[in-house]
Structure formats: structure tokens, C-alpha cells
Amino acid sequence: MPQAKRSLDILVVGAGLGGLAAGLALQTDGHKVRILDAAPEFAEAGAGIRVPPNSSRLLLRWGVDLEKMKKSVSKRYHFVRWRDGSTMVKLPFDNIVETHGAPYYLVHRADLHEALLTAARNAGVEVLNQKRVVSYDFEAPSATTQSGEVFTADLVVGADGIKSIARPLLTGQLDVPRDTGDVAYRILIPGEKLLADPDLAELITDPCTTSWCGPDAHLVGYPIRNGELYNIVVCATSYNETTDEVWVIKGDNRELCSRFARWEPRVQKLCALTGEFMKWRLCDLPDLSRWVHPSGKAVLLGDSCHPMLPYLAQGAAQAFEDAAALRQCLALDTDIKSALERYESTRKPRATLVQAKTREHQHILHIDDGEEQEVRDQKLQINGDENPVFWGYDERRKWLFSHDAEVLAREGANWQLAASGKGVAAHR
Numbered sequence: 001m002p003q004a005k006r007s008l009d010i011l012v013v014g015a016g017l018g019g020l021a022a023g024l025a026l027q028t029d030g031h032k033v034r035i036l037d038a039a040p041e042f043a044e045a046g047a048g049i050r051v052p053p054n055s056s057r058l059l060l061r062w063g064v065d066l067e068k069m070k071k072s073v074s075k076r077y078h079f080v081r082w083r084d085g086s087t088m089v090k091l092p093f094d095n096i097v098e099t100h101g102a103p104y105y106l107v108h109r110a111d112l113h114e115a116l117l118t119a120a121r122n123a124g125v126e127v128l129n130q131k132r133v134v135s136y137d138f139e140a141p142s143a144t145t146q147s148g149e150v151f152t153a154d155l156v157v158g159a160d161g162i163k164s165i166a167r168p169l170l171t172g173q174l175d176v177p178r179d180t181g182d183v184a185y186r187i188l189i190p191g192e193k194l195l196a197d198p199d200l201a202e203l204i205t206d207p208c209t210t211s212w213c214g215p216d217a218h219l220v221g222y223p224i225r226n227g228e229l230y231n232i233v234v235c236a237t238s239y240n241e242t243t244d245e246v247w248v249i250k251g252d253n254r255e256l257c258s259r260f261a262r263w264e265p266r267v268q269k270l271c272a273l274t275g276e277f278m279k280w281r282l283c284d285l286p287d288l289s290r291w292v293h294p295s296g297k298a299v300l301l302g303d304s305c306h307p308m309l310p311y312l313a314q315g316a317a318q319a320f321e322d323a324a325a326l327r328q329c330l331a332l333d334t335d336i337k338s339a340l341e342r343y344e345s346t347r348k349p350r351a352t353l354v355q356a357k358t359r360e361h362q363h364i365l366h367i368d369d370g371e372e373q374e375v376r377d378q379k380l381q382i383n384g385d386e387n388p389v390f391w392g393y394d395e396r397r398k399w400l401f402s403h404d405a406e407v408l409a410r411e412g413a414n415w416q417l418a419a420s421g422k423g424v425a426a427h428r
Contacts, residue, residue, distance in 0.1 A: 007031055008330065011153035013133050013143055013166060015042070017109075018302030018319030019159035020116040023125040024062050025327040033125045036143065036151065038132035042117065046109030047186040048224045048231025050074075050209070053401045055317035057102035057415065058324050061406075064119045070225040072106040074209045079380060079389075082214025083369075085264035089380040091392060093208075100401040101415035106209070106222045108229070112316075133160070136169055141297040155336060156298040157326070159319075162283060164304035170293045177283035177307070182362060183242060184310060185234035185251055187277045189270065191227045199266055203230060212267055215368035217259075219267060220313075232270060233310060235282065235365070242281035251277040284309055284359065287352055291344045296337025299344075301326065306351040311361035312390060314400070318351050321405035328406050346408055354400070357390045364388045 008031045012019045015037035027033040051059070051066075059066060079088040096104045121127060132146040141156040158166030168174050194200040203210065204227045212219045217236035224231050236259070241249055257271045284307050291300045302319030322343075329343040330336070367373045379386045383394055391397035402413035410417060 006330075008154040008336070009152075010034070010155045010157060011036070011141075011143060011151055012157045012159055014159035014161060014302075014304070015039070015117070015127055015129075016159065016161060016302070017113060017116060017316045018322065019157075020113070020120050020125075020127075021058070021062075021320045022157055022159055022301055022323040022326060023127070024064070024116060024120040024123055025058070025323040026330070027120065027123045027125045028062055029327050029331060031330070033120075034151065034153070035120070035125060035127045036131040036133055036145070037127070037129055040130050042113065042129070046113075047188050047233070048222060048229075049107055049109040049112060049316060050222075050313040051103075051105040051107055051112065052313065052317055053096060053100035053102035053104055053415075054403045054405070055320040056105060057404060057418075058320050058406070059116075060102065062119065063123065064115050066103075066105065066115065069105075069107060069111050069115055070228065071111075072207050072223045072226060074104060074106055074207060074222060076208045078208050078210045080210060080212050080264075082212050082217075082263050082267070085212070085266055088213065088377050089392070091389075096401075100398070101404070101418075104401075106207070106224050106231070108224050108231075111225070133165060136166060136298070138170065138293040138298040139295050141293075141295065154297070155330075155340075158298065158300045158304045159302050161303045162285065162307040164300070166298070167288070167300060167304050170291075170298055170300060171289055173289065175285060177285055179238075179244075180282045180284060180309060180359075180362060181238055182235050182282040182309075183238045184280045184282055185232070185236070185256065185277055186280065187232040187234065187251075187274050189230045189232070189273050189275075191223060191225075191230055193273050194230050194270075197269060200269055203266075211365070212263065213365050213367075214263060216366050218365040219260075219270075221270070230270075232274075235310060235362075237366070238281070241279060247281040247283070249279050251279045253277075282309055283307065284355070287355075291348060292337075292340040296335070296340055299326070299340050306348075306355050308355055309358040309362060311358045311365060312354065314354050314358070318354055321403070322347055322351070324405035325408065328408050342408070347405075350403075350411065361390070 010033045012035040015035045023033045023035045077091040133143045135144045142152040207223045209222045219234045221232045291305045301322045308315035329339040387393045398413040404415040404418045407414045
């Protein structure tokens, strides 16, 4: 097992994907990690999630068992017109491992969470449920739970999501997550239902990521669990169905079918097959002034400091990149505060750019028919800067997917440095 230059007692608050990844990455580097989470237990929740190469390489390196996990792969990204299903552009995902150094998987979020949890516990991470943190002392540092327990550590990592309690205390600024005006419908349909319909079967038998783009909405669909399920995320303009207090509500199939009644026949059929589903308010935050507390004993990670809209499927991946960079920075021969400052200076520009691009794609994917839409569709064909989709251009896709966040010395497409033994040597 690689060893850091020092062994710290680290307290991670939040056992979501980012918190578990941080715990696993740090524990396997010789630190002693404890994770607190408010949930009484971890139940199966969520829907599909994409695991691109910039995150899968890290999970595999840290010992997450992706091989045994039921998963699917995407052969291409297929953008189609909302009205008739005609192709706007196909972006091939051939030779993913050869090009980017790691696979691209389509999985169920619950399966990924379970695999991370198992790997973390097997590595020795202590994961404690039913520990709702209500206050912090970042000078100590410590975290206090609702029941009055006080947990101390050398370093506190706030991985408590977009509604983070740690964030305003750490930044010294009150913040309110910004309602983007969109909601996400998260839908799972049994794969056998698609296989029974000749018009839909190919969505399972020839797996790819399909994005239907139309006015005020787009739908992204792909198979997961070896085609056992078809995952659909609908991002659409909100009808004011959520509130500042209630972000998640139960969906209505009649409303779904009515909303997409004018879309191409496959979309209508998928809507008709949809059972129960949830709708989520989509929120983000303005860029934070800092991720590290002035004491040098507390730091933010993942959605607590850079919540991502789902339009680039990079939310979890960027949290995993945070965990990787934090792991490497704490292995440097420097004091903890300087290590955390290096983490922020390394990660903040990249995460901020990805976050900004997700906001742009909210508009790009929802353009109404007309001149602007026609120009967008023409530019989708260009493998260059003009392509409005961020990873529609090969060089930008490499910047995103070919990145190894444990290589601190070079930004962008750097995975071959790690492969050659030059990239993650801080621990060896």
C-alpha cells in the first residue's frame, strides 16, 4: 500500500459518492479516515450515472471493483432531433481505453455507491450512519452531531453536498443555492419492455447514449446493468412544481406523456412505459471565494464547493478528481495548510470551468426550432472550437476524459504521464 509522508486523522462529513471516494483515496494512502453520514442506512436510491475515463481510472486504481458490477458501455453519443428522431450528430466512443487510458461505463448509482462503500470499509475506513452534523469548530477542528457527539480530527473534509452546512461556515459568507429554472425527471424502465418493441429494442441491443434535443427540454437515455434497465434523465423547464423547501417531488406520468406528446414516436413510447419516478429541482452555486478554511484544518470537496448541473455528466467525476488531488497534495512534503492551498489552486480552475460549461449546455441543448437551432446543428458537425458541445471537439474531450487528477504537475490530457510512472509518484 502506498504511504503518505504523514498519517493524519481525517474526518469526512458526508458518505455520498464524493465523500466515500475521498475516504477511500485517503485511507489507502496511509491516513486514518472516519466518515459521518446523517442517513440511518444506505438504501438503493437514484438512477443511472455515467462513469467517464477521468473517474473510472481513479476508482480502479483505488481498488473499487468495477469488474463485478453490472454495467453497460456506450458505443457512441447520438444527438437526435426532438420532432422526428433524425440524427443531428453521432460522436463515436471507439477505442476509449486506447485514447483516454480508462473505460467509460454506464451504471446504476446505487451499485456505484455500494462498490465504493465496500472498498472503503475493506480498506479500513470507519463509516458511521445516523450522525447528522449540525456545527463545526474549524480551529480545533471538530464536528458536532445532532445528538451532541463531538468528533475531532487533524483535518475535516466537508463533502455534504449542495446544501452543505460546512460551506457558509468555511467561506464566511451566507449562500443560497440558485434555482436554475429546470427540473430533472429521473426514470428507469425495465429493459425487457424496450426489447418487446421493435422501435425501442435497438436502444438496448446497440447501446449508446441518446440525447433528444428540443424546445425547453432534452432527454438523455442509456442502458444500465447489462441492459436490465433503461435509464432516462429528462431535463426540462420547471412548471414551478418544486419549492425552496422541497426540491424533490413524485412525478406524474400523465404530465410526462402530455408534455412530450409532440415529440418523436420513440419518446412517446418511452413516456408511456414509465412507471413511478421522481422530479428534482436543479440548482447550482456561484463560484466560491475559497475552498479551504483559514485555519488550514478544513476543506470542501465535491458538490459542497462546485455542484454540477447534469448536462455534462461530470458531477461525480469531478468529486472523484477532488479526492485524487487531495490525496496527492497531502502526500507532498509540506505543511497541511500549504497542501490544502495547493489542492484548491489545482482543482478550482478546472472544476469551475466544467461547472460553467454545464450552465452553457442548459441553453445549448434546449434551443427552440429556428435560426439559432439550425446554426447549432450545423456547428455540431465541426470537430473544432466552433462545436457548441464541450466534448464534441476531440481536443476538449481529451482535456476532460484523458485527465488523471493524481498528476498535479500538468493539467488536461495527462494520463500517459501516470501510465509511464511519472504521474503518481508522490506515494512511491
